[in-house]
Amino acid sequence: MRSRRVLLVLALAVLAIPFVVPTVWMVAASVKPLPEIFAAPPSLWTKHPTLAAYGEAFSFQPFARQYLNSVYIAVLVTLITLAVSALGGYAFARIKFPGANALFLVVLTGLLVPSEVTIVPLFQMFKRAGMINTHWPLILVTALAAPCVLATFIMRQFFIALPVELEEAARLDGLGRPGIWFRICLPLAKPALSAVAILTFLASWNLYLEPTVYITSPELFTLPQALTRFTDAYGGQMWNTQLAAATMTVLPMLVVFVLLQRQFVEGLAHSGLK
Amino acid sequence: MSYWTIRRRDVLTGYLFILPQLAGVAVFVLLPVGMAIWYSLNDWNVFTGKQTFVGAENYAALADDPQLPKVLGATALFSGGVVVLNIALGLLLAVLLNRKFRGVTFFRTVFFSPVVVSVVAWTLVWGFLLQDNGGINGLLGGIGIDGPNWLQHGDTAMISVVFTQVVRSVGVNMVLFLAALQGVPGELYEAARIDGASSRSVFGRITLPLISPTILLTVIVTVVGALQSFAQIAVLTAGGPELSTTVLVYYVFQQAFKFNDIGYGSTLALMLLSFVMVLTLLQWQLRRKWVFYEE
Amino acid sequence: MTTRKLLGTVALVTAAALTACGAPATETANKAADAKLRMTVWTSNEAQLKLLNSIADAYKAEHPKVASITFESLPFADYNTTLTTQIAGGNAPDLAWMGDISKDLIAADALVGLTEPLKATEGWKYDDLVDSAAKEFSKDGTLYAYPFSNSPFALYVNTDLLAKAGQKIDPAKLTWDQVAAAGAAVNAKTGKAGFVVRDFDYKSWNTLATVWTGWGAQAWSADGKTCTFASPEMQQAFTFLHDAAFKTKAMPGPGVTADFFAGDAAFTVAQVSRSALLTGSFKFGLYPLPAGPKGKYSVIGQAGVGVLASSKQRDQAVDFLSYLSNPENAAKLAQFFPPPRKSLLTGAQLAANNKVLNAAQLQAAVVDQLPNAVTLPNHTSPAEIAQKGKTALDALWTASADIPAVLNSVCTAIQPVLAK
Incomplete structure (x- = not known):
């Protein structure tokens, strides 16, 4: 043995x-x-x-700014997605309304459409809205389209597995739907919410195709995009600077993950994804 | 309040709750798909902004594109390789780590850790390691093996992109399988053991059927993910050598954003979408045959 | 947060998304009174940007109507894609640096003709322009971009490495065969690389024009309509390169990284402007390209600056360009970019501001090369030609490649694009 x-x-x-x-x-x-x-x-x-390459990373590009961009976009996207998916997932799981199943299938297509199909039309849409070279496309599309659909899916699966009795007791106490959702169900959904939060944060953090298409000014870049731009004035790769910058993007995430890994793995394990 | 008032209010709440998600999908997914269909019927000059209606010309061009068969071949090879390896390795890791021993938490962390590393950073590093004079061949040389020039030959380049993609993303599937395995009631194993079943037949007869819903979910998500892997290819091989690692997604990007042929790019993108749809539908139809809960 | 507030926020975000997408583009009012010019460049070099900004400041002082002139640094690797995206997105700059994208822009009538306005500018001295420099940016006798940089390719030599391998070269009579022999010797003795065509990396094959021109080969005919990639001259040139990569090991093979400026290679072919990358960690020499079987030759890489026709402040932009490129400012720019003006092209003039290279080196490697130089292959749809050519050419970089067959397949791949 x-x-x-x-x-x-x-x-x-x-x-x-x-x-x-x-x-x-x-x-x-x-x-x-x-x-x-x-x-x-x-x-x-x-x-x-x-440590010369580390200094170089900051002097060559507005790297600190780019770091901040990635962090704030990912946080914002995660917050919006949490709200949208918790609402949608709950309704699809718990509230009976005409067309619920059909509408859920419509939402699910959002998971299946590759971003390459939508990127050109979306570019045109955001261009008409005057949002090219802003962070809006990165925030709105990630927070409401594909990664959010996955989140809604996860939340629905979780709420479906939640015992009905809890809600009935709350209803007898005079709570309305929004109250039940907010006071009873959300607190219970912490594992699923944390799983959704981490997956959504990573989806936004790792976004690569979208920023390369929408963003052209270095001070608006996000990290994955910035990482590939450590090239000298003639396009030659600045290898050591690139590696230093990559290290700086990876280490904090790894530290956070190691600290939270128990909650995360457990969170996914108990999120009802069976 | 009467039952019907509550019921009506409930229905209204339901619609309100799903509205943000539904609107998001409508505006950022369905509308763009419609627009992509329109683009595929047009020819664009990006420099002048001129649009000309060309009907089915871009679709006819699919048949005449000498590169397309190779691109589709590479797409099938890449996606097939990623899906099979990702599911198999994810399941293996989950089974190995679904028991109690010292260090199990450490290993779970290790195998999941690449997931939190950004794709671009991950791929850049592998790009280094896979150079002919890079770290991998240095290691192999240390034990007397003359390693191949990984990214410069079609076969090894494909192996490299599949391998790096699987190692980076298998952590998610591992965790999903772990979750599923932990949901299998222990009594079932007890009963089987009392009946004298071998561990192999326990796995085949009890574990696999019970976690089959998760397998379905991971297969769908992995297939979709594999068909959309862009960053790995862009950073590691840029589709080469020759067309060996030019998968459909990368080809779409090239046509639309490098060659500025938005009409043809949209046509290719819609073809990609139809693949994803057909594959997902197929899995959905077949699920009754092998997924335990779906009767 | 209460439930209601939360719902409100969600609704608001969704509504914002919906209305934002439906709203038409807001046209910014453009009055001549507050012209704001934007120029895209691919340098992020501080000294170069400082010079550009100082010229812009001087211009603004003379033209109070101009509120601002900004230089937007776009990454070199994605410069064309980014610029195209900006143009397609209705967000085009007023002025732009341009390399191989210029032919596409000229063909689409996306650039403003410069010949008339520059000739009309007092003191600009249009006749001072070197003809060979203006050629690539002209169509039907009209200049569409000012060729501010005309940087010849030169041979950089790491003399320390050569000495270590016991090799000597005579720069005056240097041929490619001697470079290959010395490079192979360096590789055999030191393990470092022999010669490296900078930026080629078995991808950017157009940089190999710095080699094949010596064999008298061309990628396509002068009118750009016919592929000549399979010519006997090209076959000989690629046989030389193939031997260097796989037989003599004078050139590092595919997938091997060797950076001359980090001291990893004995020779490199690179533009003179790259001398800025020399750090002084080894002794070096800088010479004109070695002679090929067809004798001496020279190749330049060019960059121009033009005014986009879509600019709403076209006249102001053209006026600024004529200021930026007048004799006085052209002399200032010459410290970084070999100029297109005859009056500035002497070794002594160029050396005045160059910290790494001396007058004799600059005279030999730049001034003497310019008049007869050919440019790197230049055509409309550069990205598509580059990509399709690369895909076909990949087959060449194996030890047993059939060179004539591969070169034929390059022509099969790019001919349809050339003929477009």
Whole structure:
């Protein structure tokens, strides 16, 4: 029994290599002087660590500003999505109204339409609205279209599994629908809400195609877009700066994740996604 | 208040509650799809803004596009590879990590961690590691293997994009499967063990059927996700070498935004949409055959 | 937050989204009284932007009607896509730097003709322009963009690496074969790379014009209608490159990164303007391109600045351009960008503001090269040609490639685009 367990841990450790190595290598390489990054044979640690690339990341682009852009957009999108999906998911799960099933299918198509289909028309729409080179498209589309539909789906599955008795008791106490939703159901939905929050935040944080299409001014860039722009005046890659910037975008997320991982994994596990 | 007043108010609340989501889908999904259909019937000059109605010309161009068959082949290979590996590996990890031992939390974190890394950062690093003189071949060289030039040959480039995509995203499926596995009642396992069933037949006869709804969900989400993987391809291979990793999504982007052919780009995009729709519908129809709860 | 407030917020956001999308574009009123000019550039170099801003400030001082002139730095890699998106989105700048996108813009009548206004500008001296520089930005005798940068490609040499490998070269009689031989020796002895065509990276094949021109090859005919990529000259040039990549290892193969300016390669072909990347960590030489089988030749990469026809302040923009490019300001710009004016093209003039290169180097590598230089391949639909050509050419970069067949397939791929 014991040897099987050791074998299991060993197998997992080997499997884990490709999951860990890129992140470790990225951090290690970001403090290397440029010529060492491609030195053959490759080494993980450098004898001459330097933080020069980290400073360069900020002087080359308005990187702090871009960081702020990504954070505030992701937070805003997450808040809107939480509200919209909690409302919609609840109604689809609990309230009987004519056409509920058909309308739910209509909403679900939002999950199936690839963003490449809608990006050109959306660009034209936002252009007419004078919203090109603003953050509006990144906020509105993410908060109300595909990632939000997934959130609504998750919320619906959760609310369906919630015992009906709780609501009936509240109704007898004289609470209306909005009151039941807000005071009884939402507090119970914390695991599902946290799962939705994390998935939505990541969806916004990782958005790449949309910003490359909508945003043209560097001070409005978001992080994934900014990461690919560390090139010198002639398009040559500034590898070490790029890696330093990438490290700065990844580490905070990893720290937050490690701190919250129990809540998150448990949250998803108990979100009723069965 | 009479029953009917409450009922009517309830219906109204229901509509109000779903309104934001419904409006979002209508404005940001359905309306653009309609517009894309219109664009596909037109020819555009982006520099002058001139639009000419060309009817089905862009659809006829699909048949004449010498690159399209290769692009579709690459799309099938990439999506198929990602879906199969992602589901299999996700399930394997979930089964291995659905037990109590020291370090289980650590491993769950490790396997999930790439999900929180931004796709672009993740792919940039793999781009480094997969260079001919990069880290992977350095490691392989250390144990006496002469590694291939990963991103420069069609086969290995495809393997590379599939592999990096799976490693980055399998964490989500792992967690979903974990959730499902934890929902399987322990008594069922007990009963099976008393009956003397082998662990393999327990997995096949009890576990798999009971988690089949989750498998359906993950398959749908993974298929849709695989068909939409853009950043990996754009950063890692830019569709090359030759057309080996030019998947449909990337091809759409090239036509519409690089070559400024918005009409043809929209036509290709609609073809992509029809694939997603057909595949999802097919899975939905077939689910009664294998998904446990759907009778 | 109460339920009602929450609902209110959600409704508001949705309503905002709906109305915003239905609203027509708001046209900003454009009075000549407060002209605001915007010019897109791809440099983010502080010194270059500082110079541009100082010229703009001086112009504003003379023209109080002009409220502001902003220089918008767009990333080089996505410059064309971004500029096109801005134009398509009705958000075009008034002026723009342009490289290979210029042919598309000229063909679409999206640029303002400059010949008349520049000739009419007092003291501008139109005859001072070098003809070869103006050619790529002209159509039917009209100039559509001022070619502010005409940077010849040169051969950079890491003399430290050559010495380490015991190699000597004679820059006066240098040929590509000697470069390949020395490069192979450096690779064999030091493990560092031999010669690198900068920015090629087995993708941007148009930069290889810096090599194939020496074999007398061209990508397409002078009128741009016929592909000549499969010509015997081109076959010889690509045989040379293929041998260098796979037989002699004089050139790093695909998927190998080697940066000359980080000290990883013995030679590189790059524009003279890249000398700014030299950090002084090794000894270097800068020479004109080596001779090919067809003898000496020179290649330049050009950039122009033009006025977009969609600009609502066209005349003001043209006026600013004529100021930016007048003899006095052209001399200032020359410290970064080799100018198109005969009067400024002497080694001594160029060296006055160049910290890395001396007058003799600049005379040989820039001034003497310009009059007969050819440009990199330039055509309408540059992105499509680049992409389709690359896709076909990928097949060449394996050890056993059939070179004539691959070059033929390049023509098959790009001929339809050329003929458009």
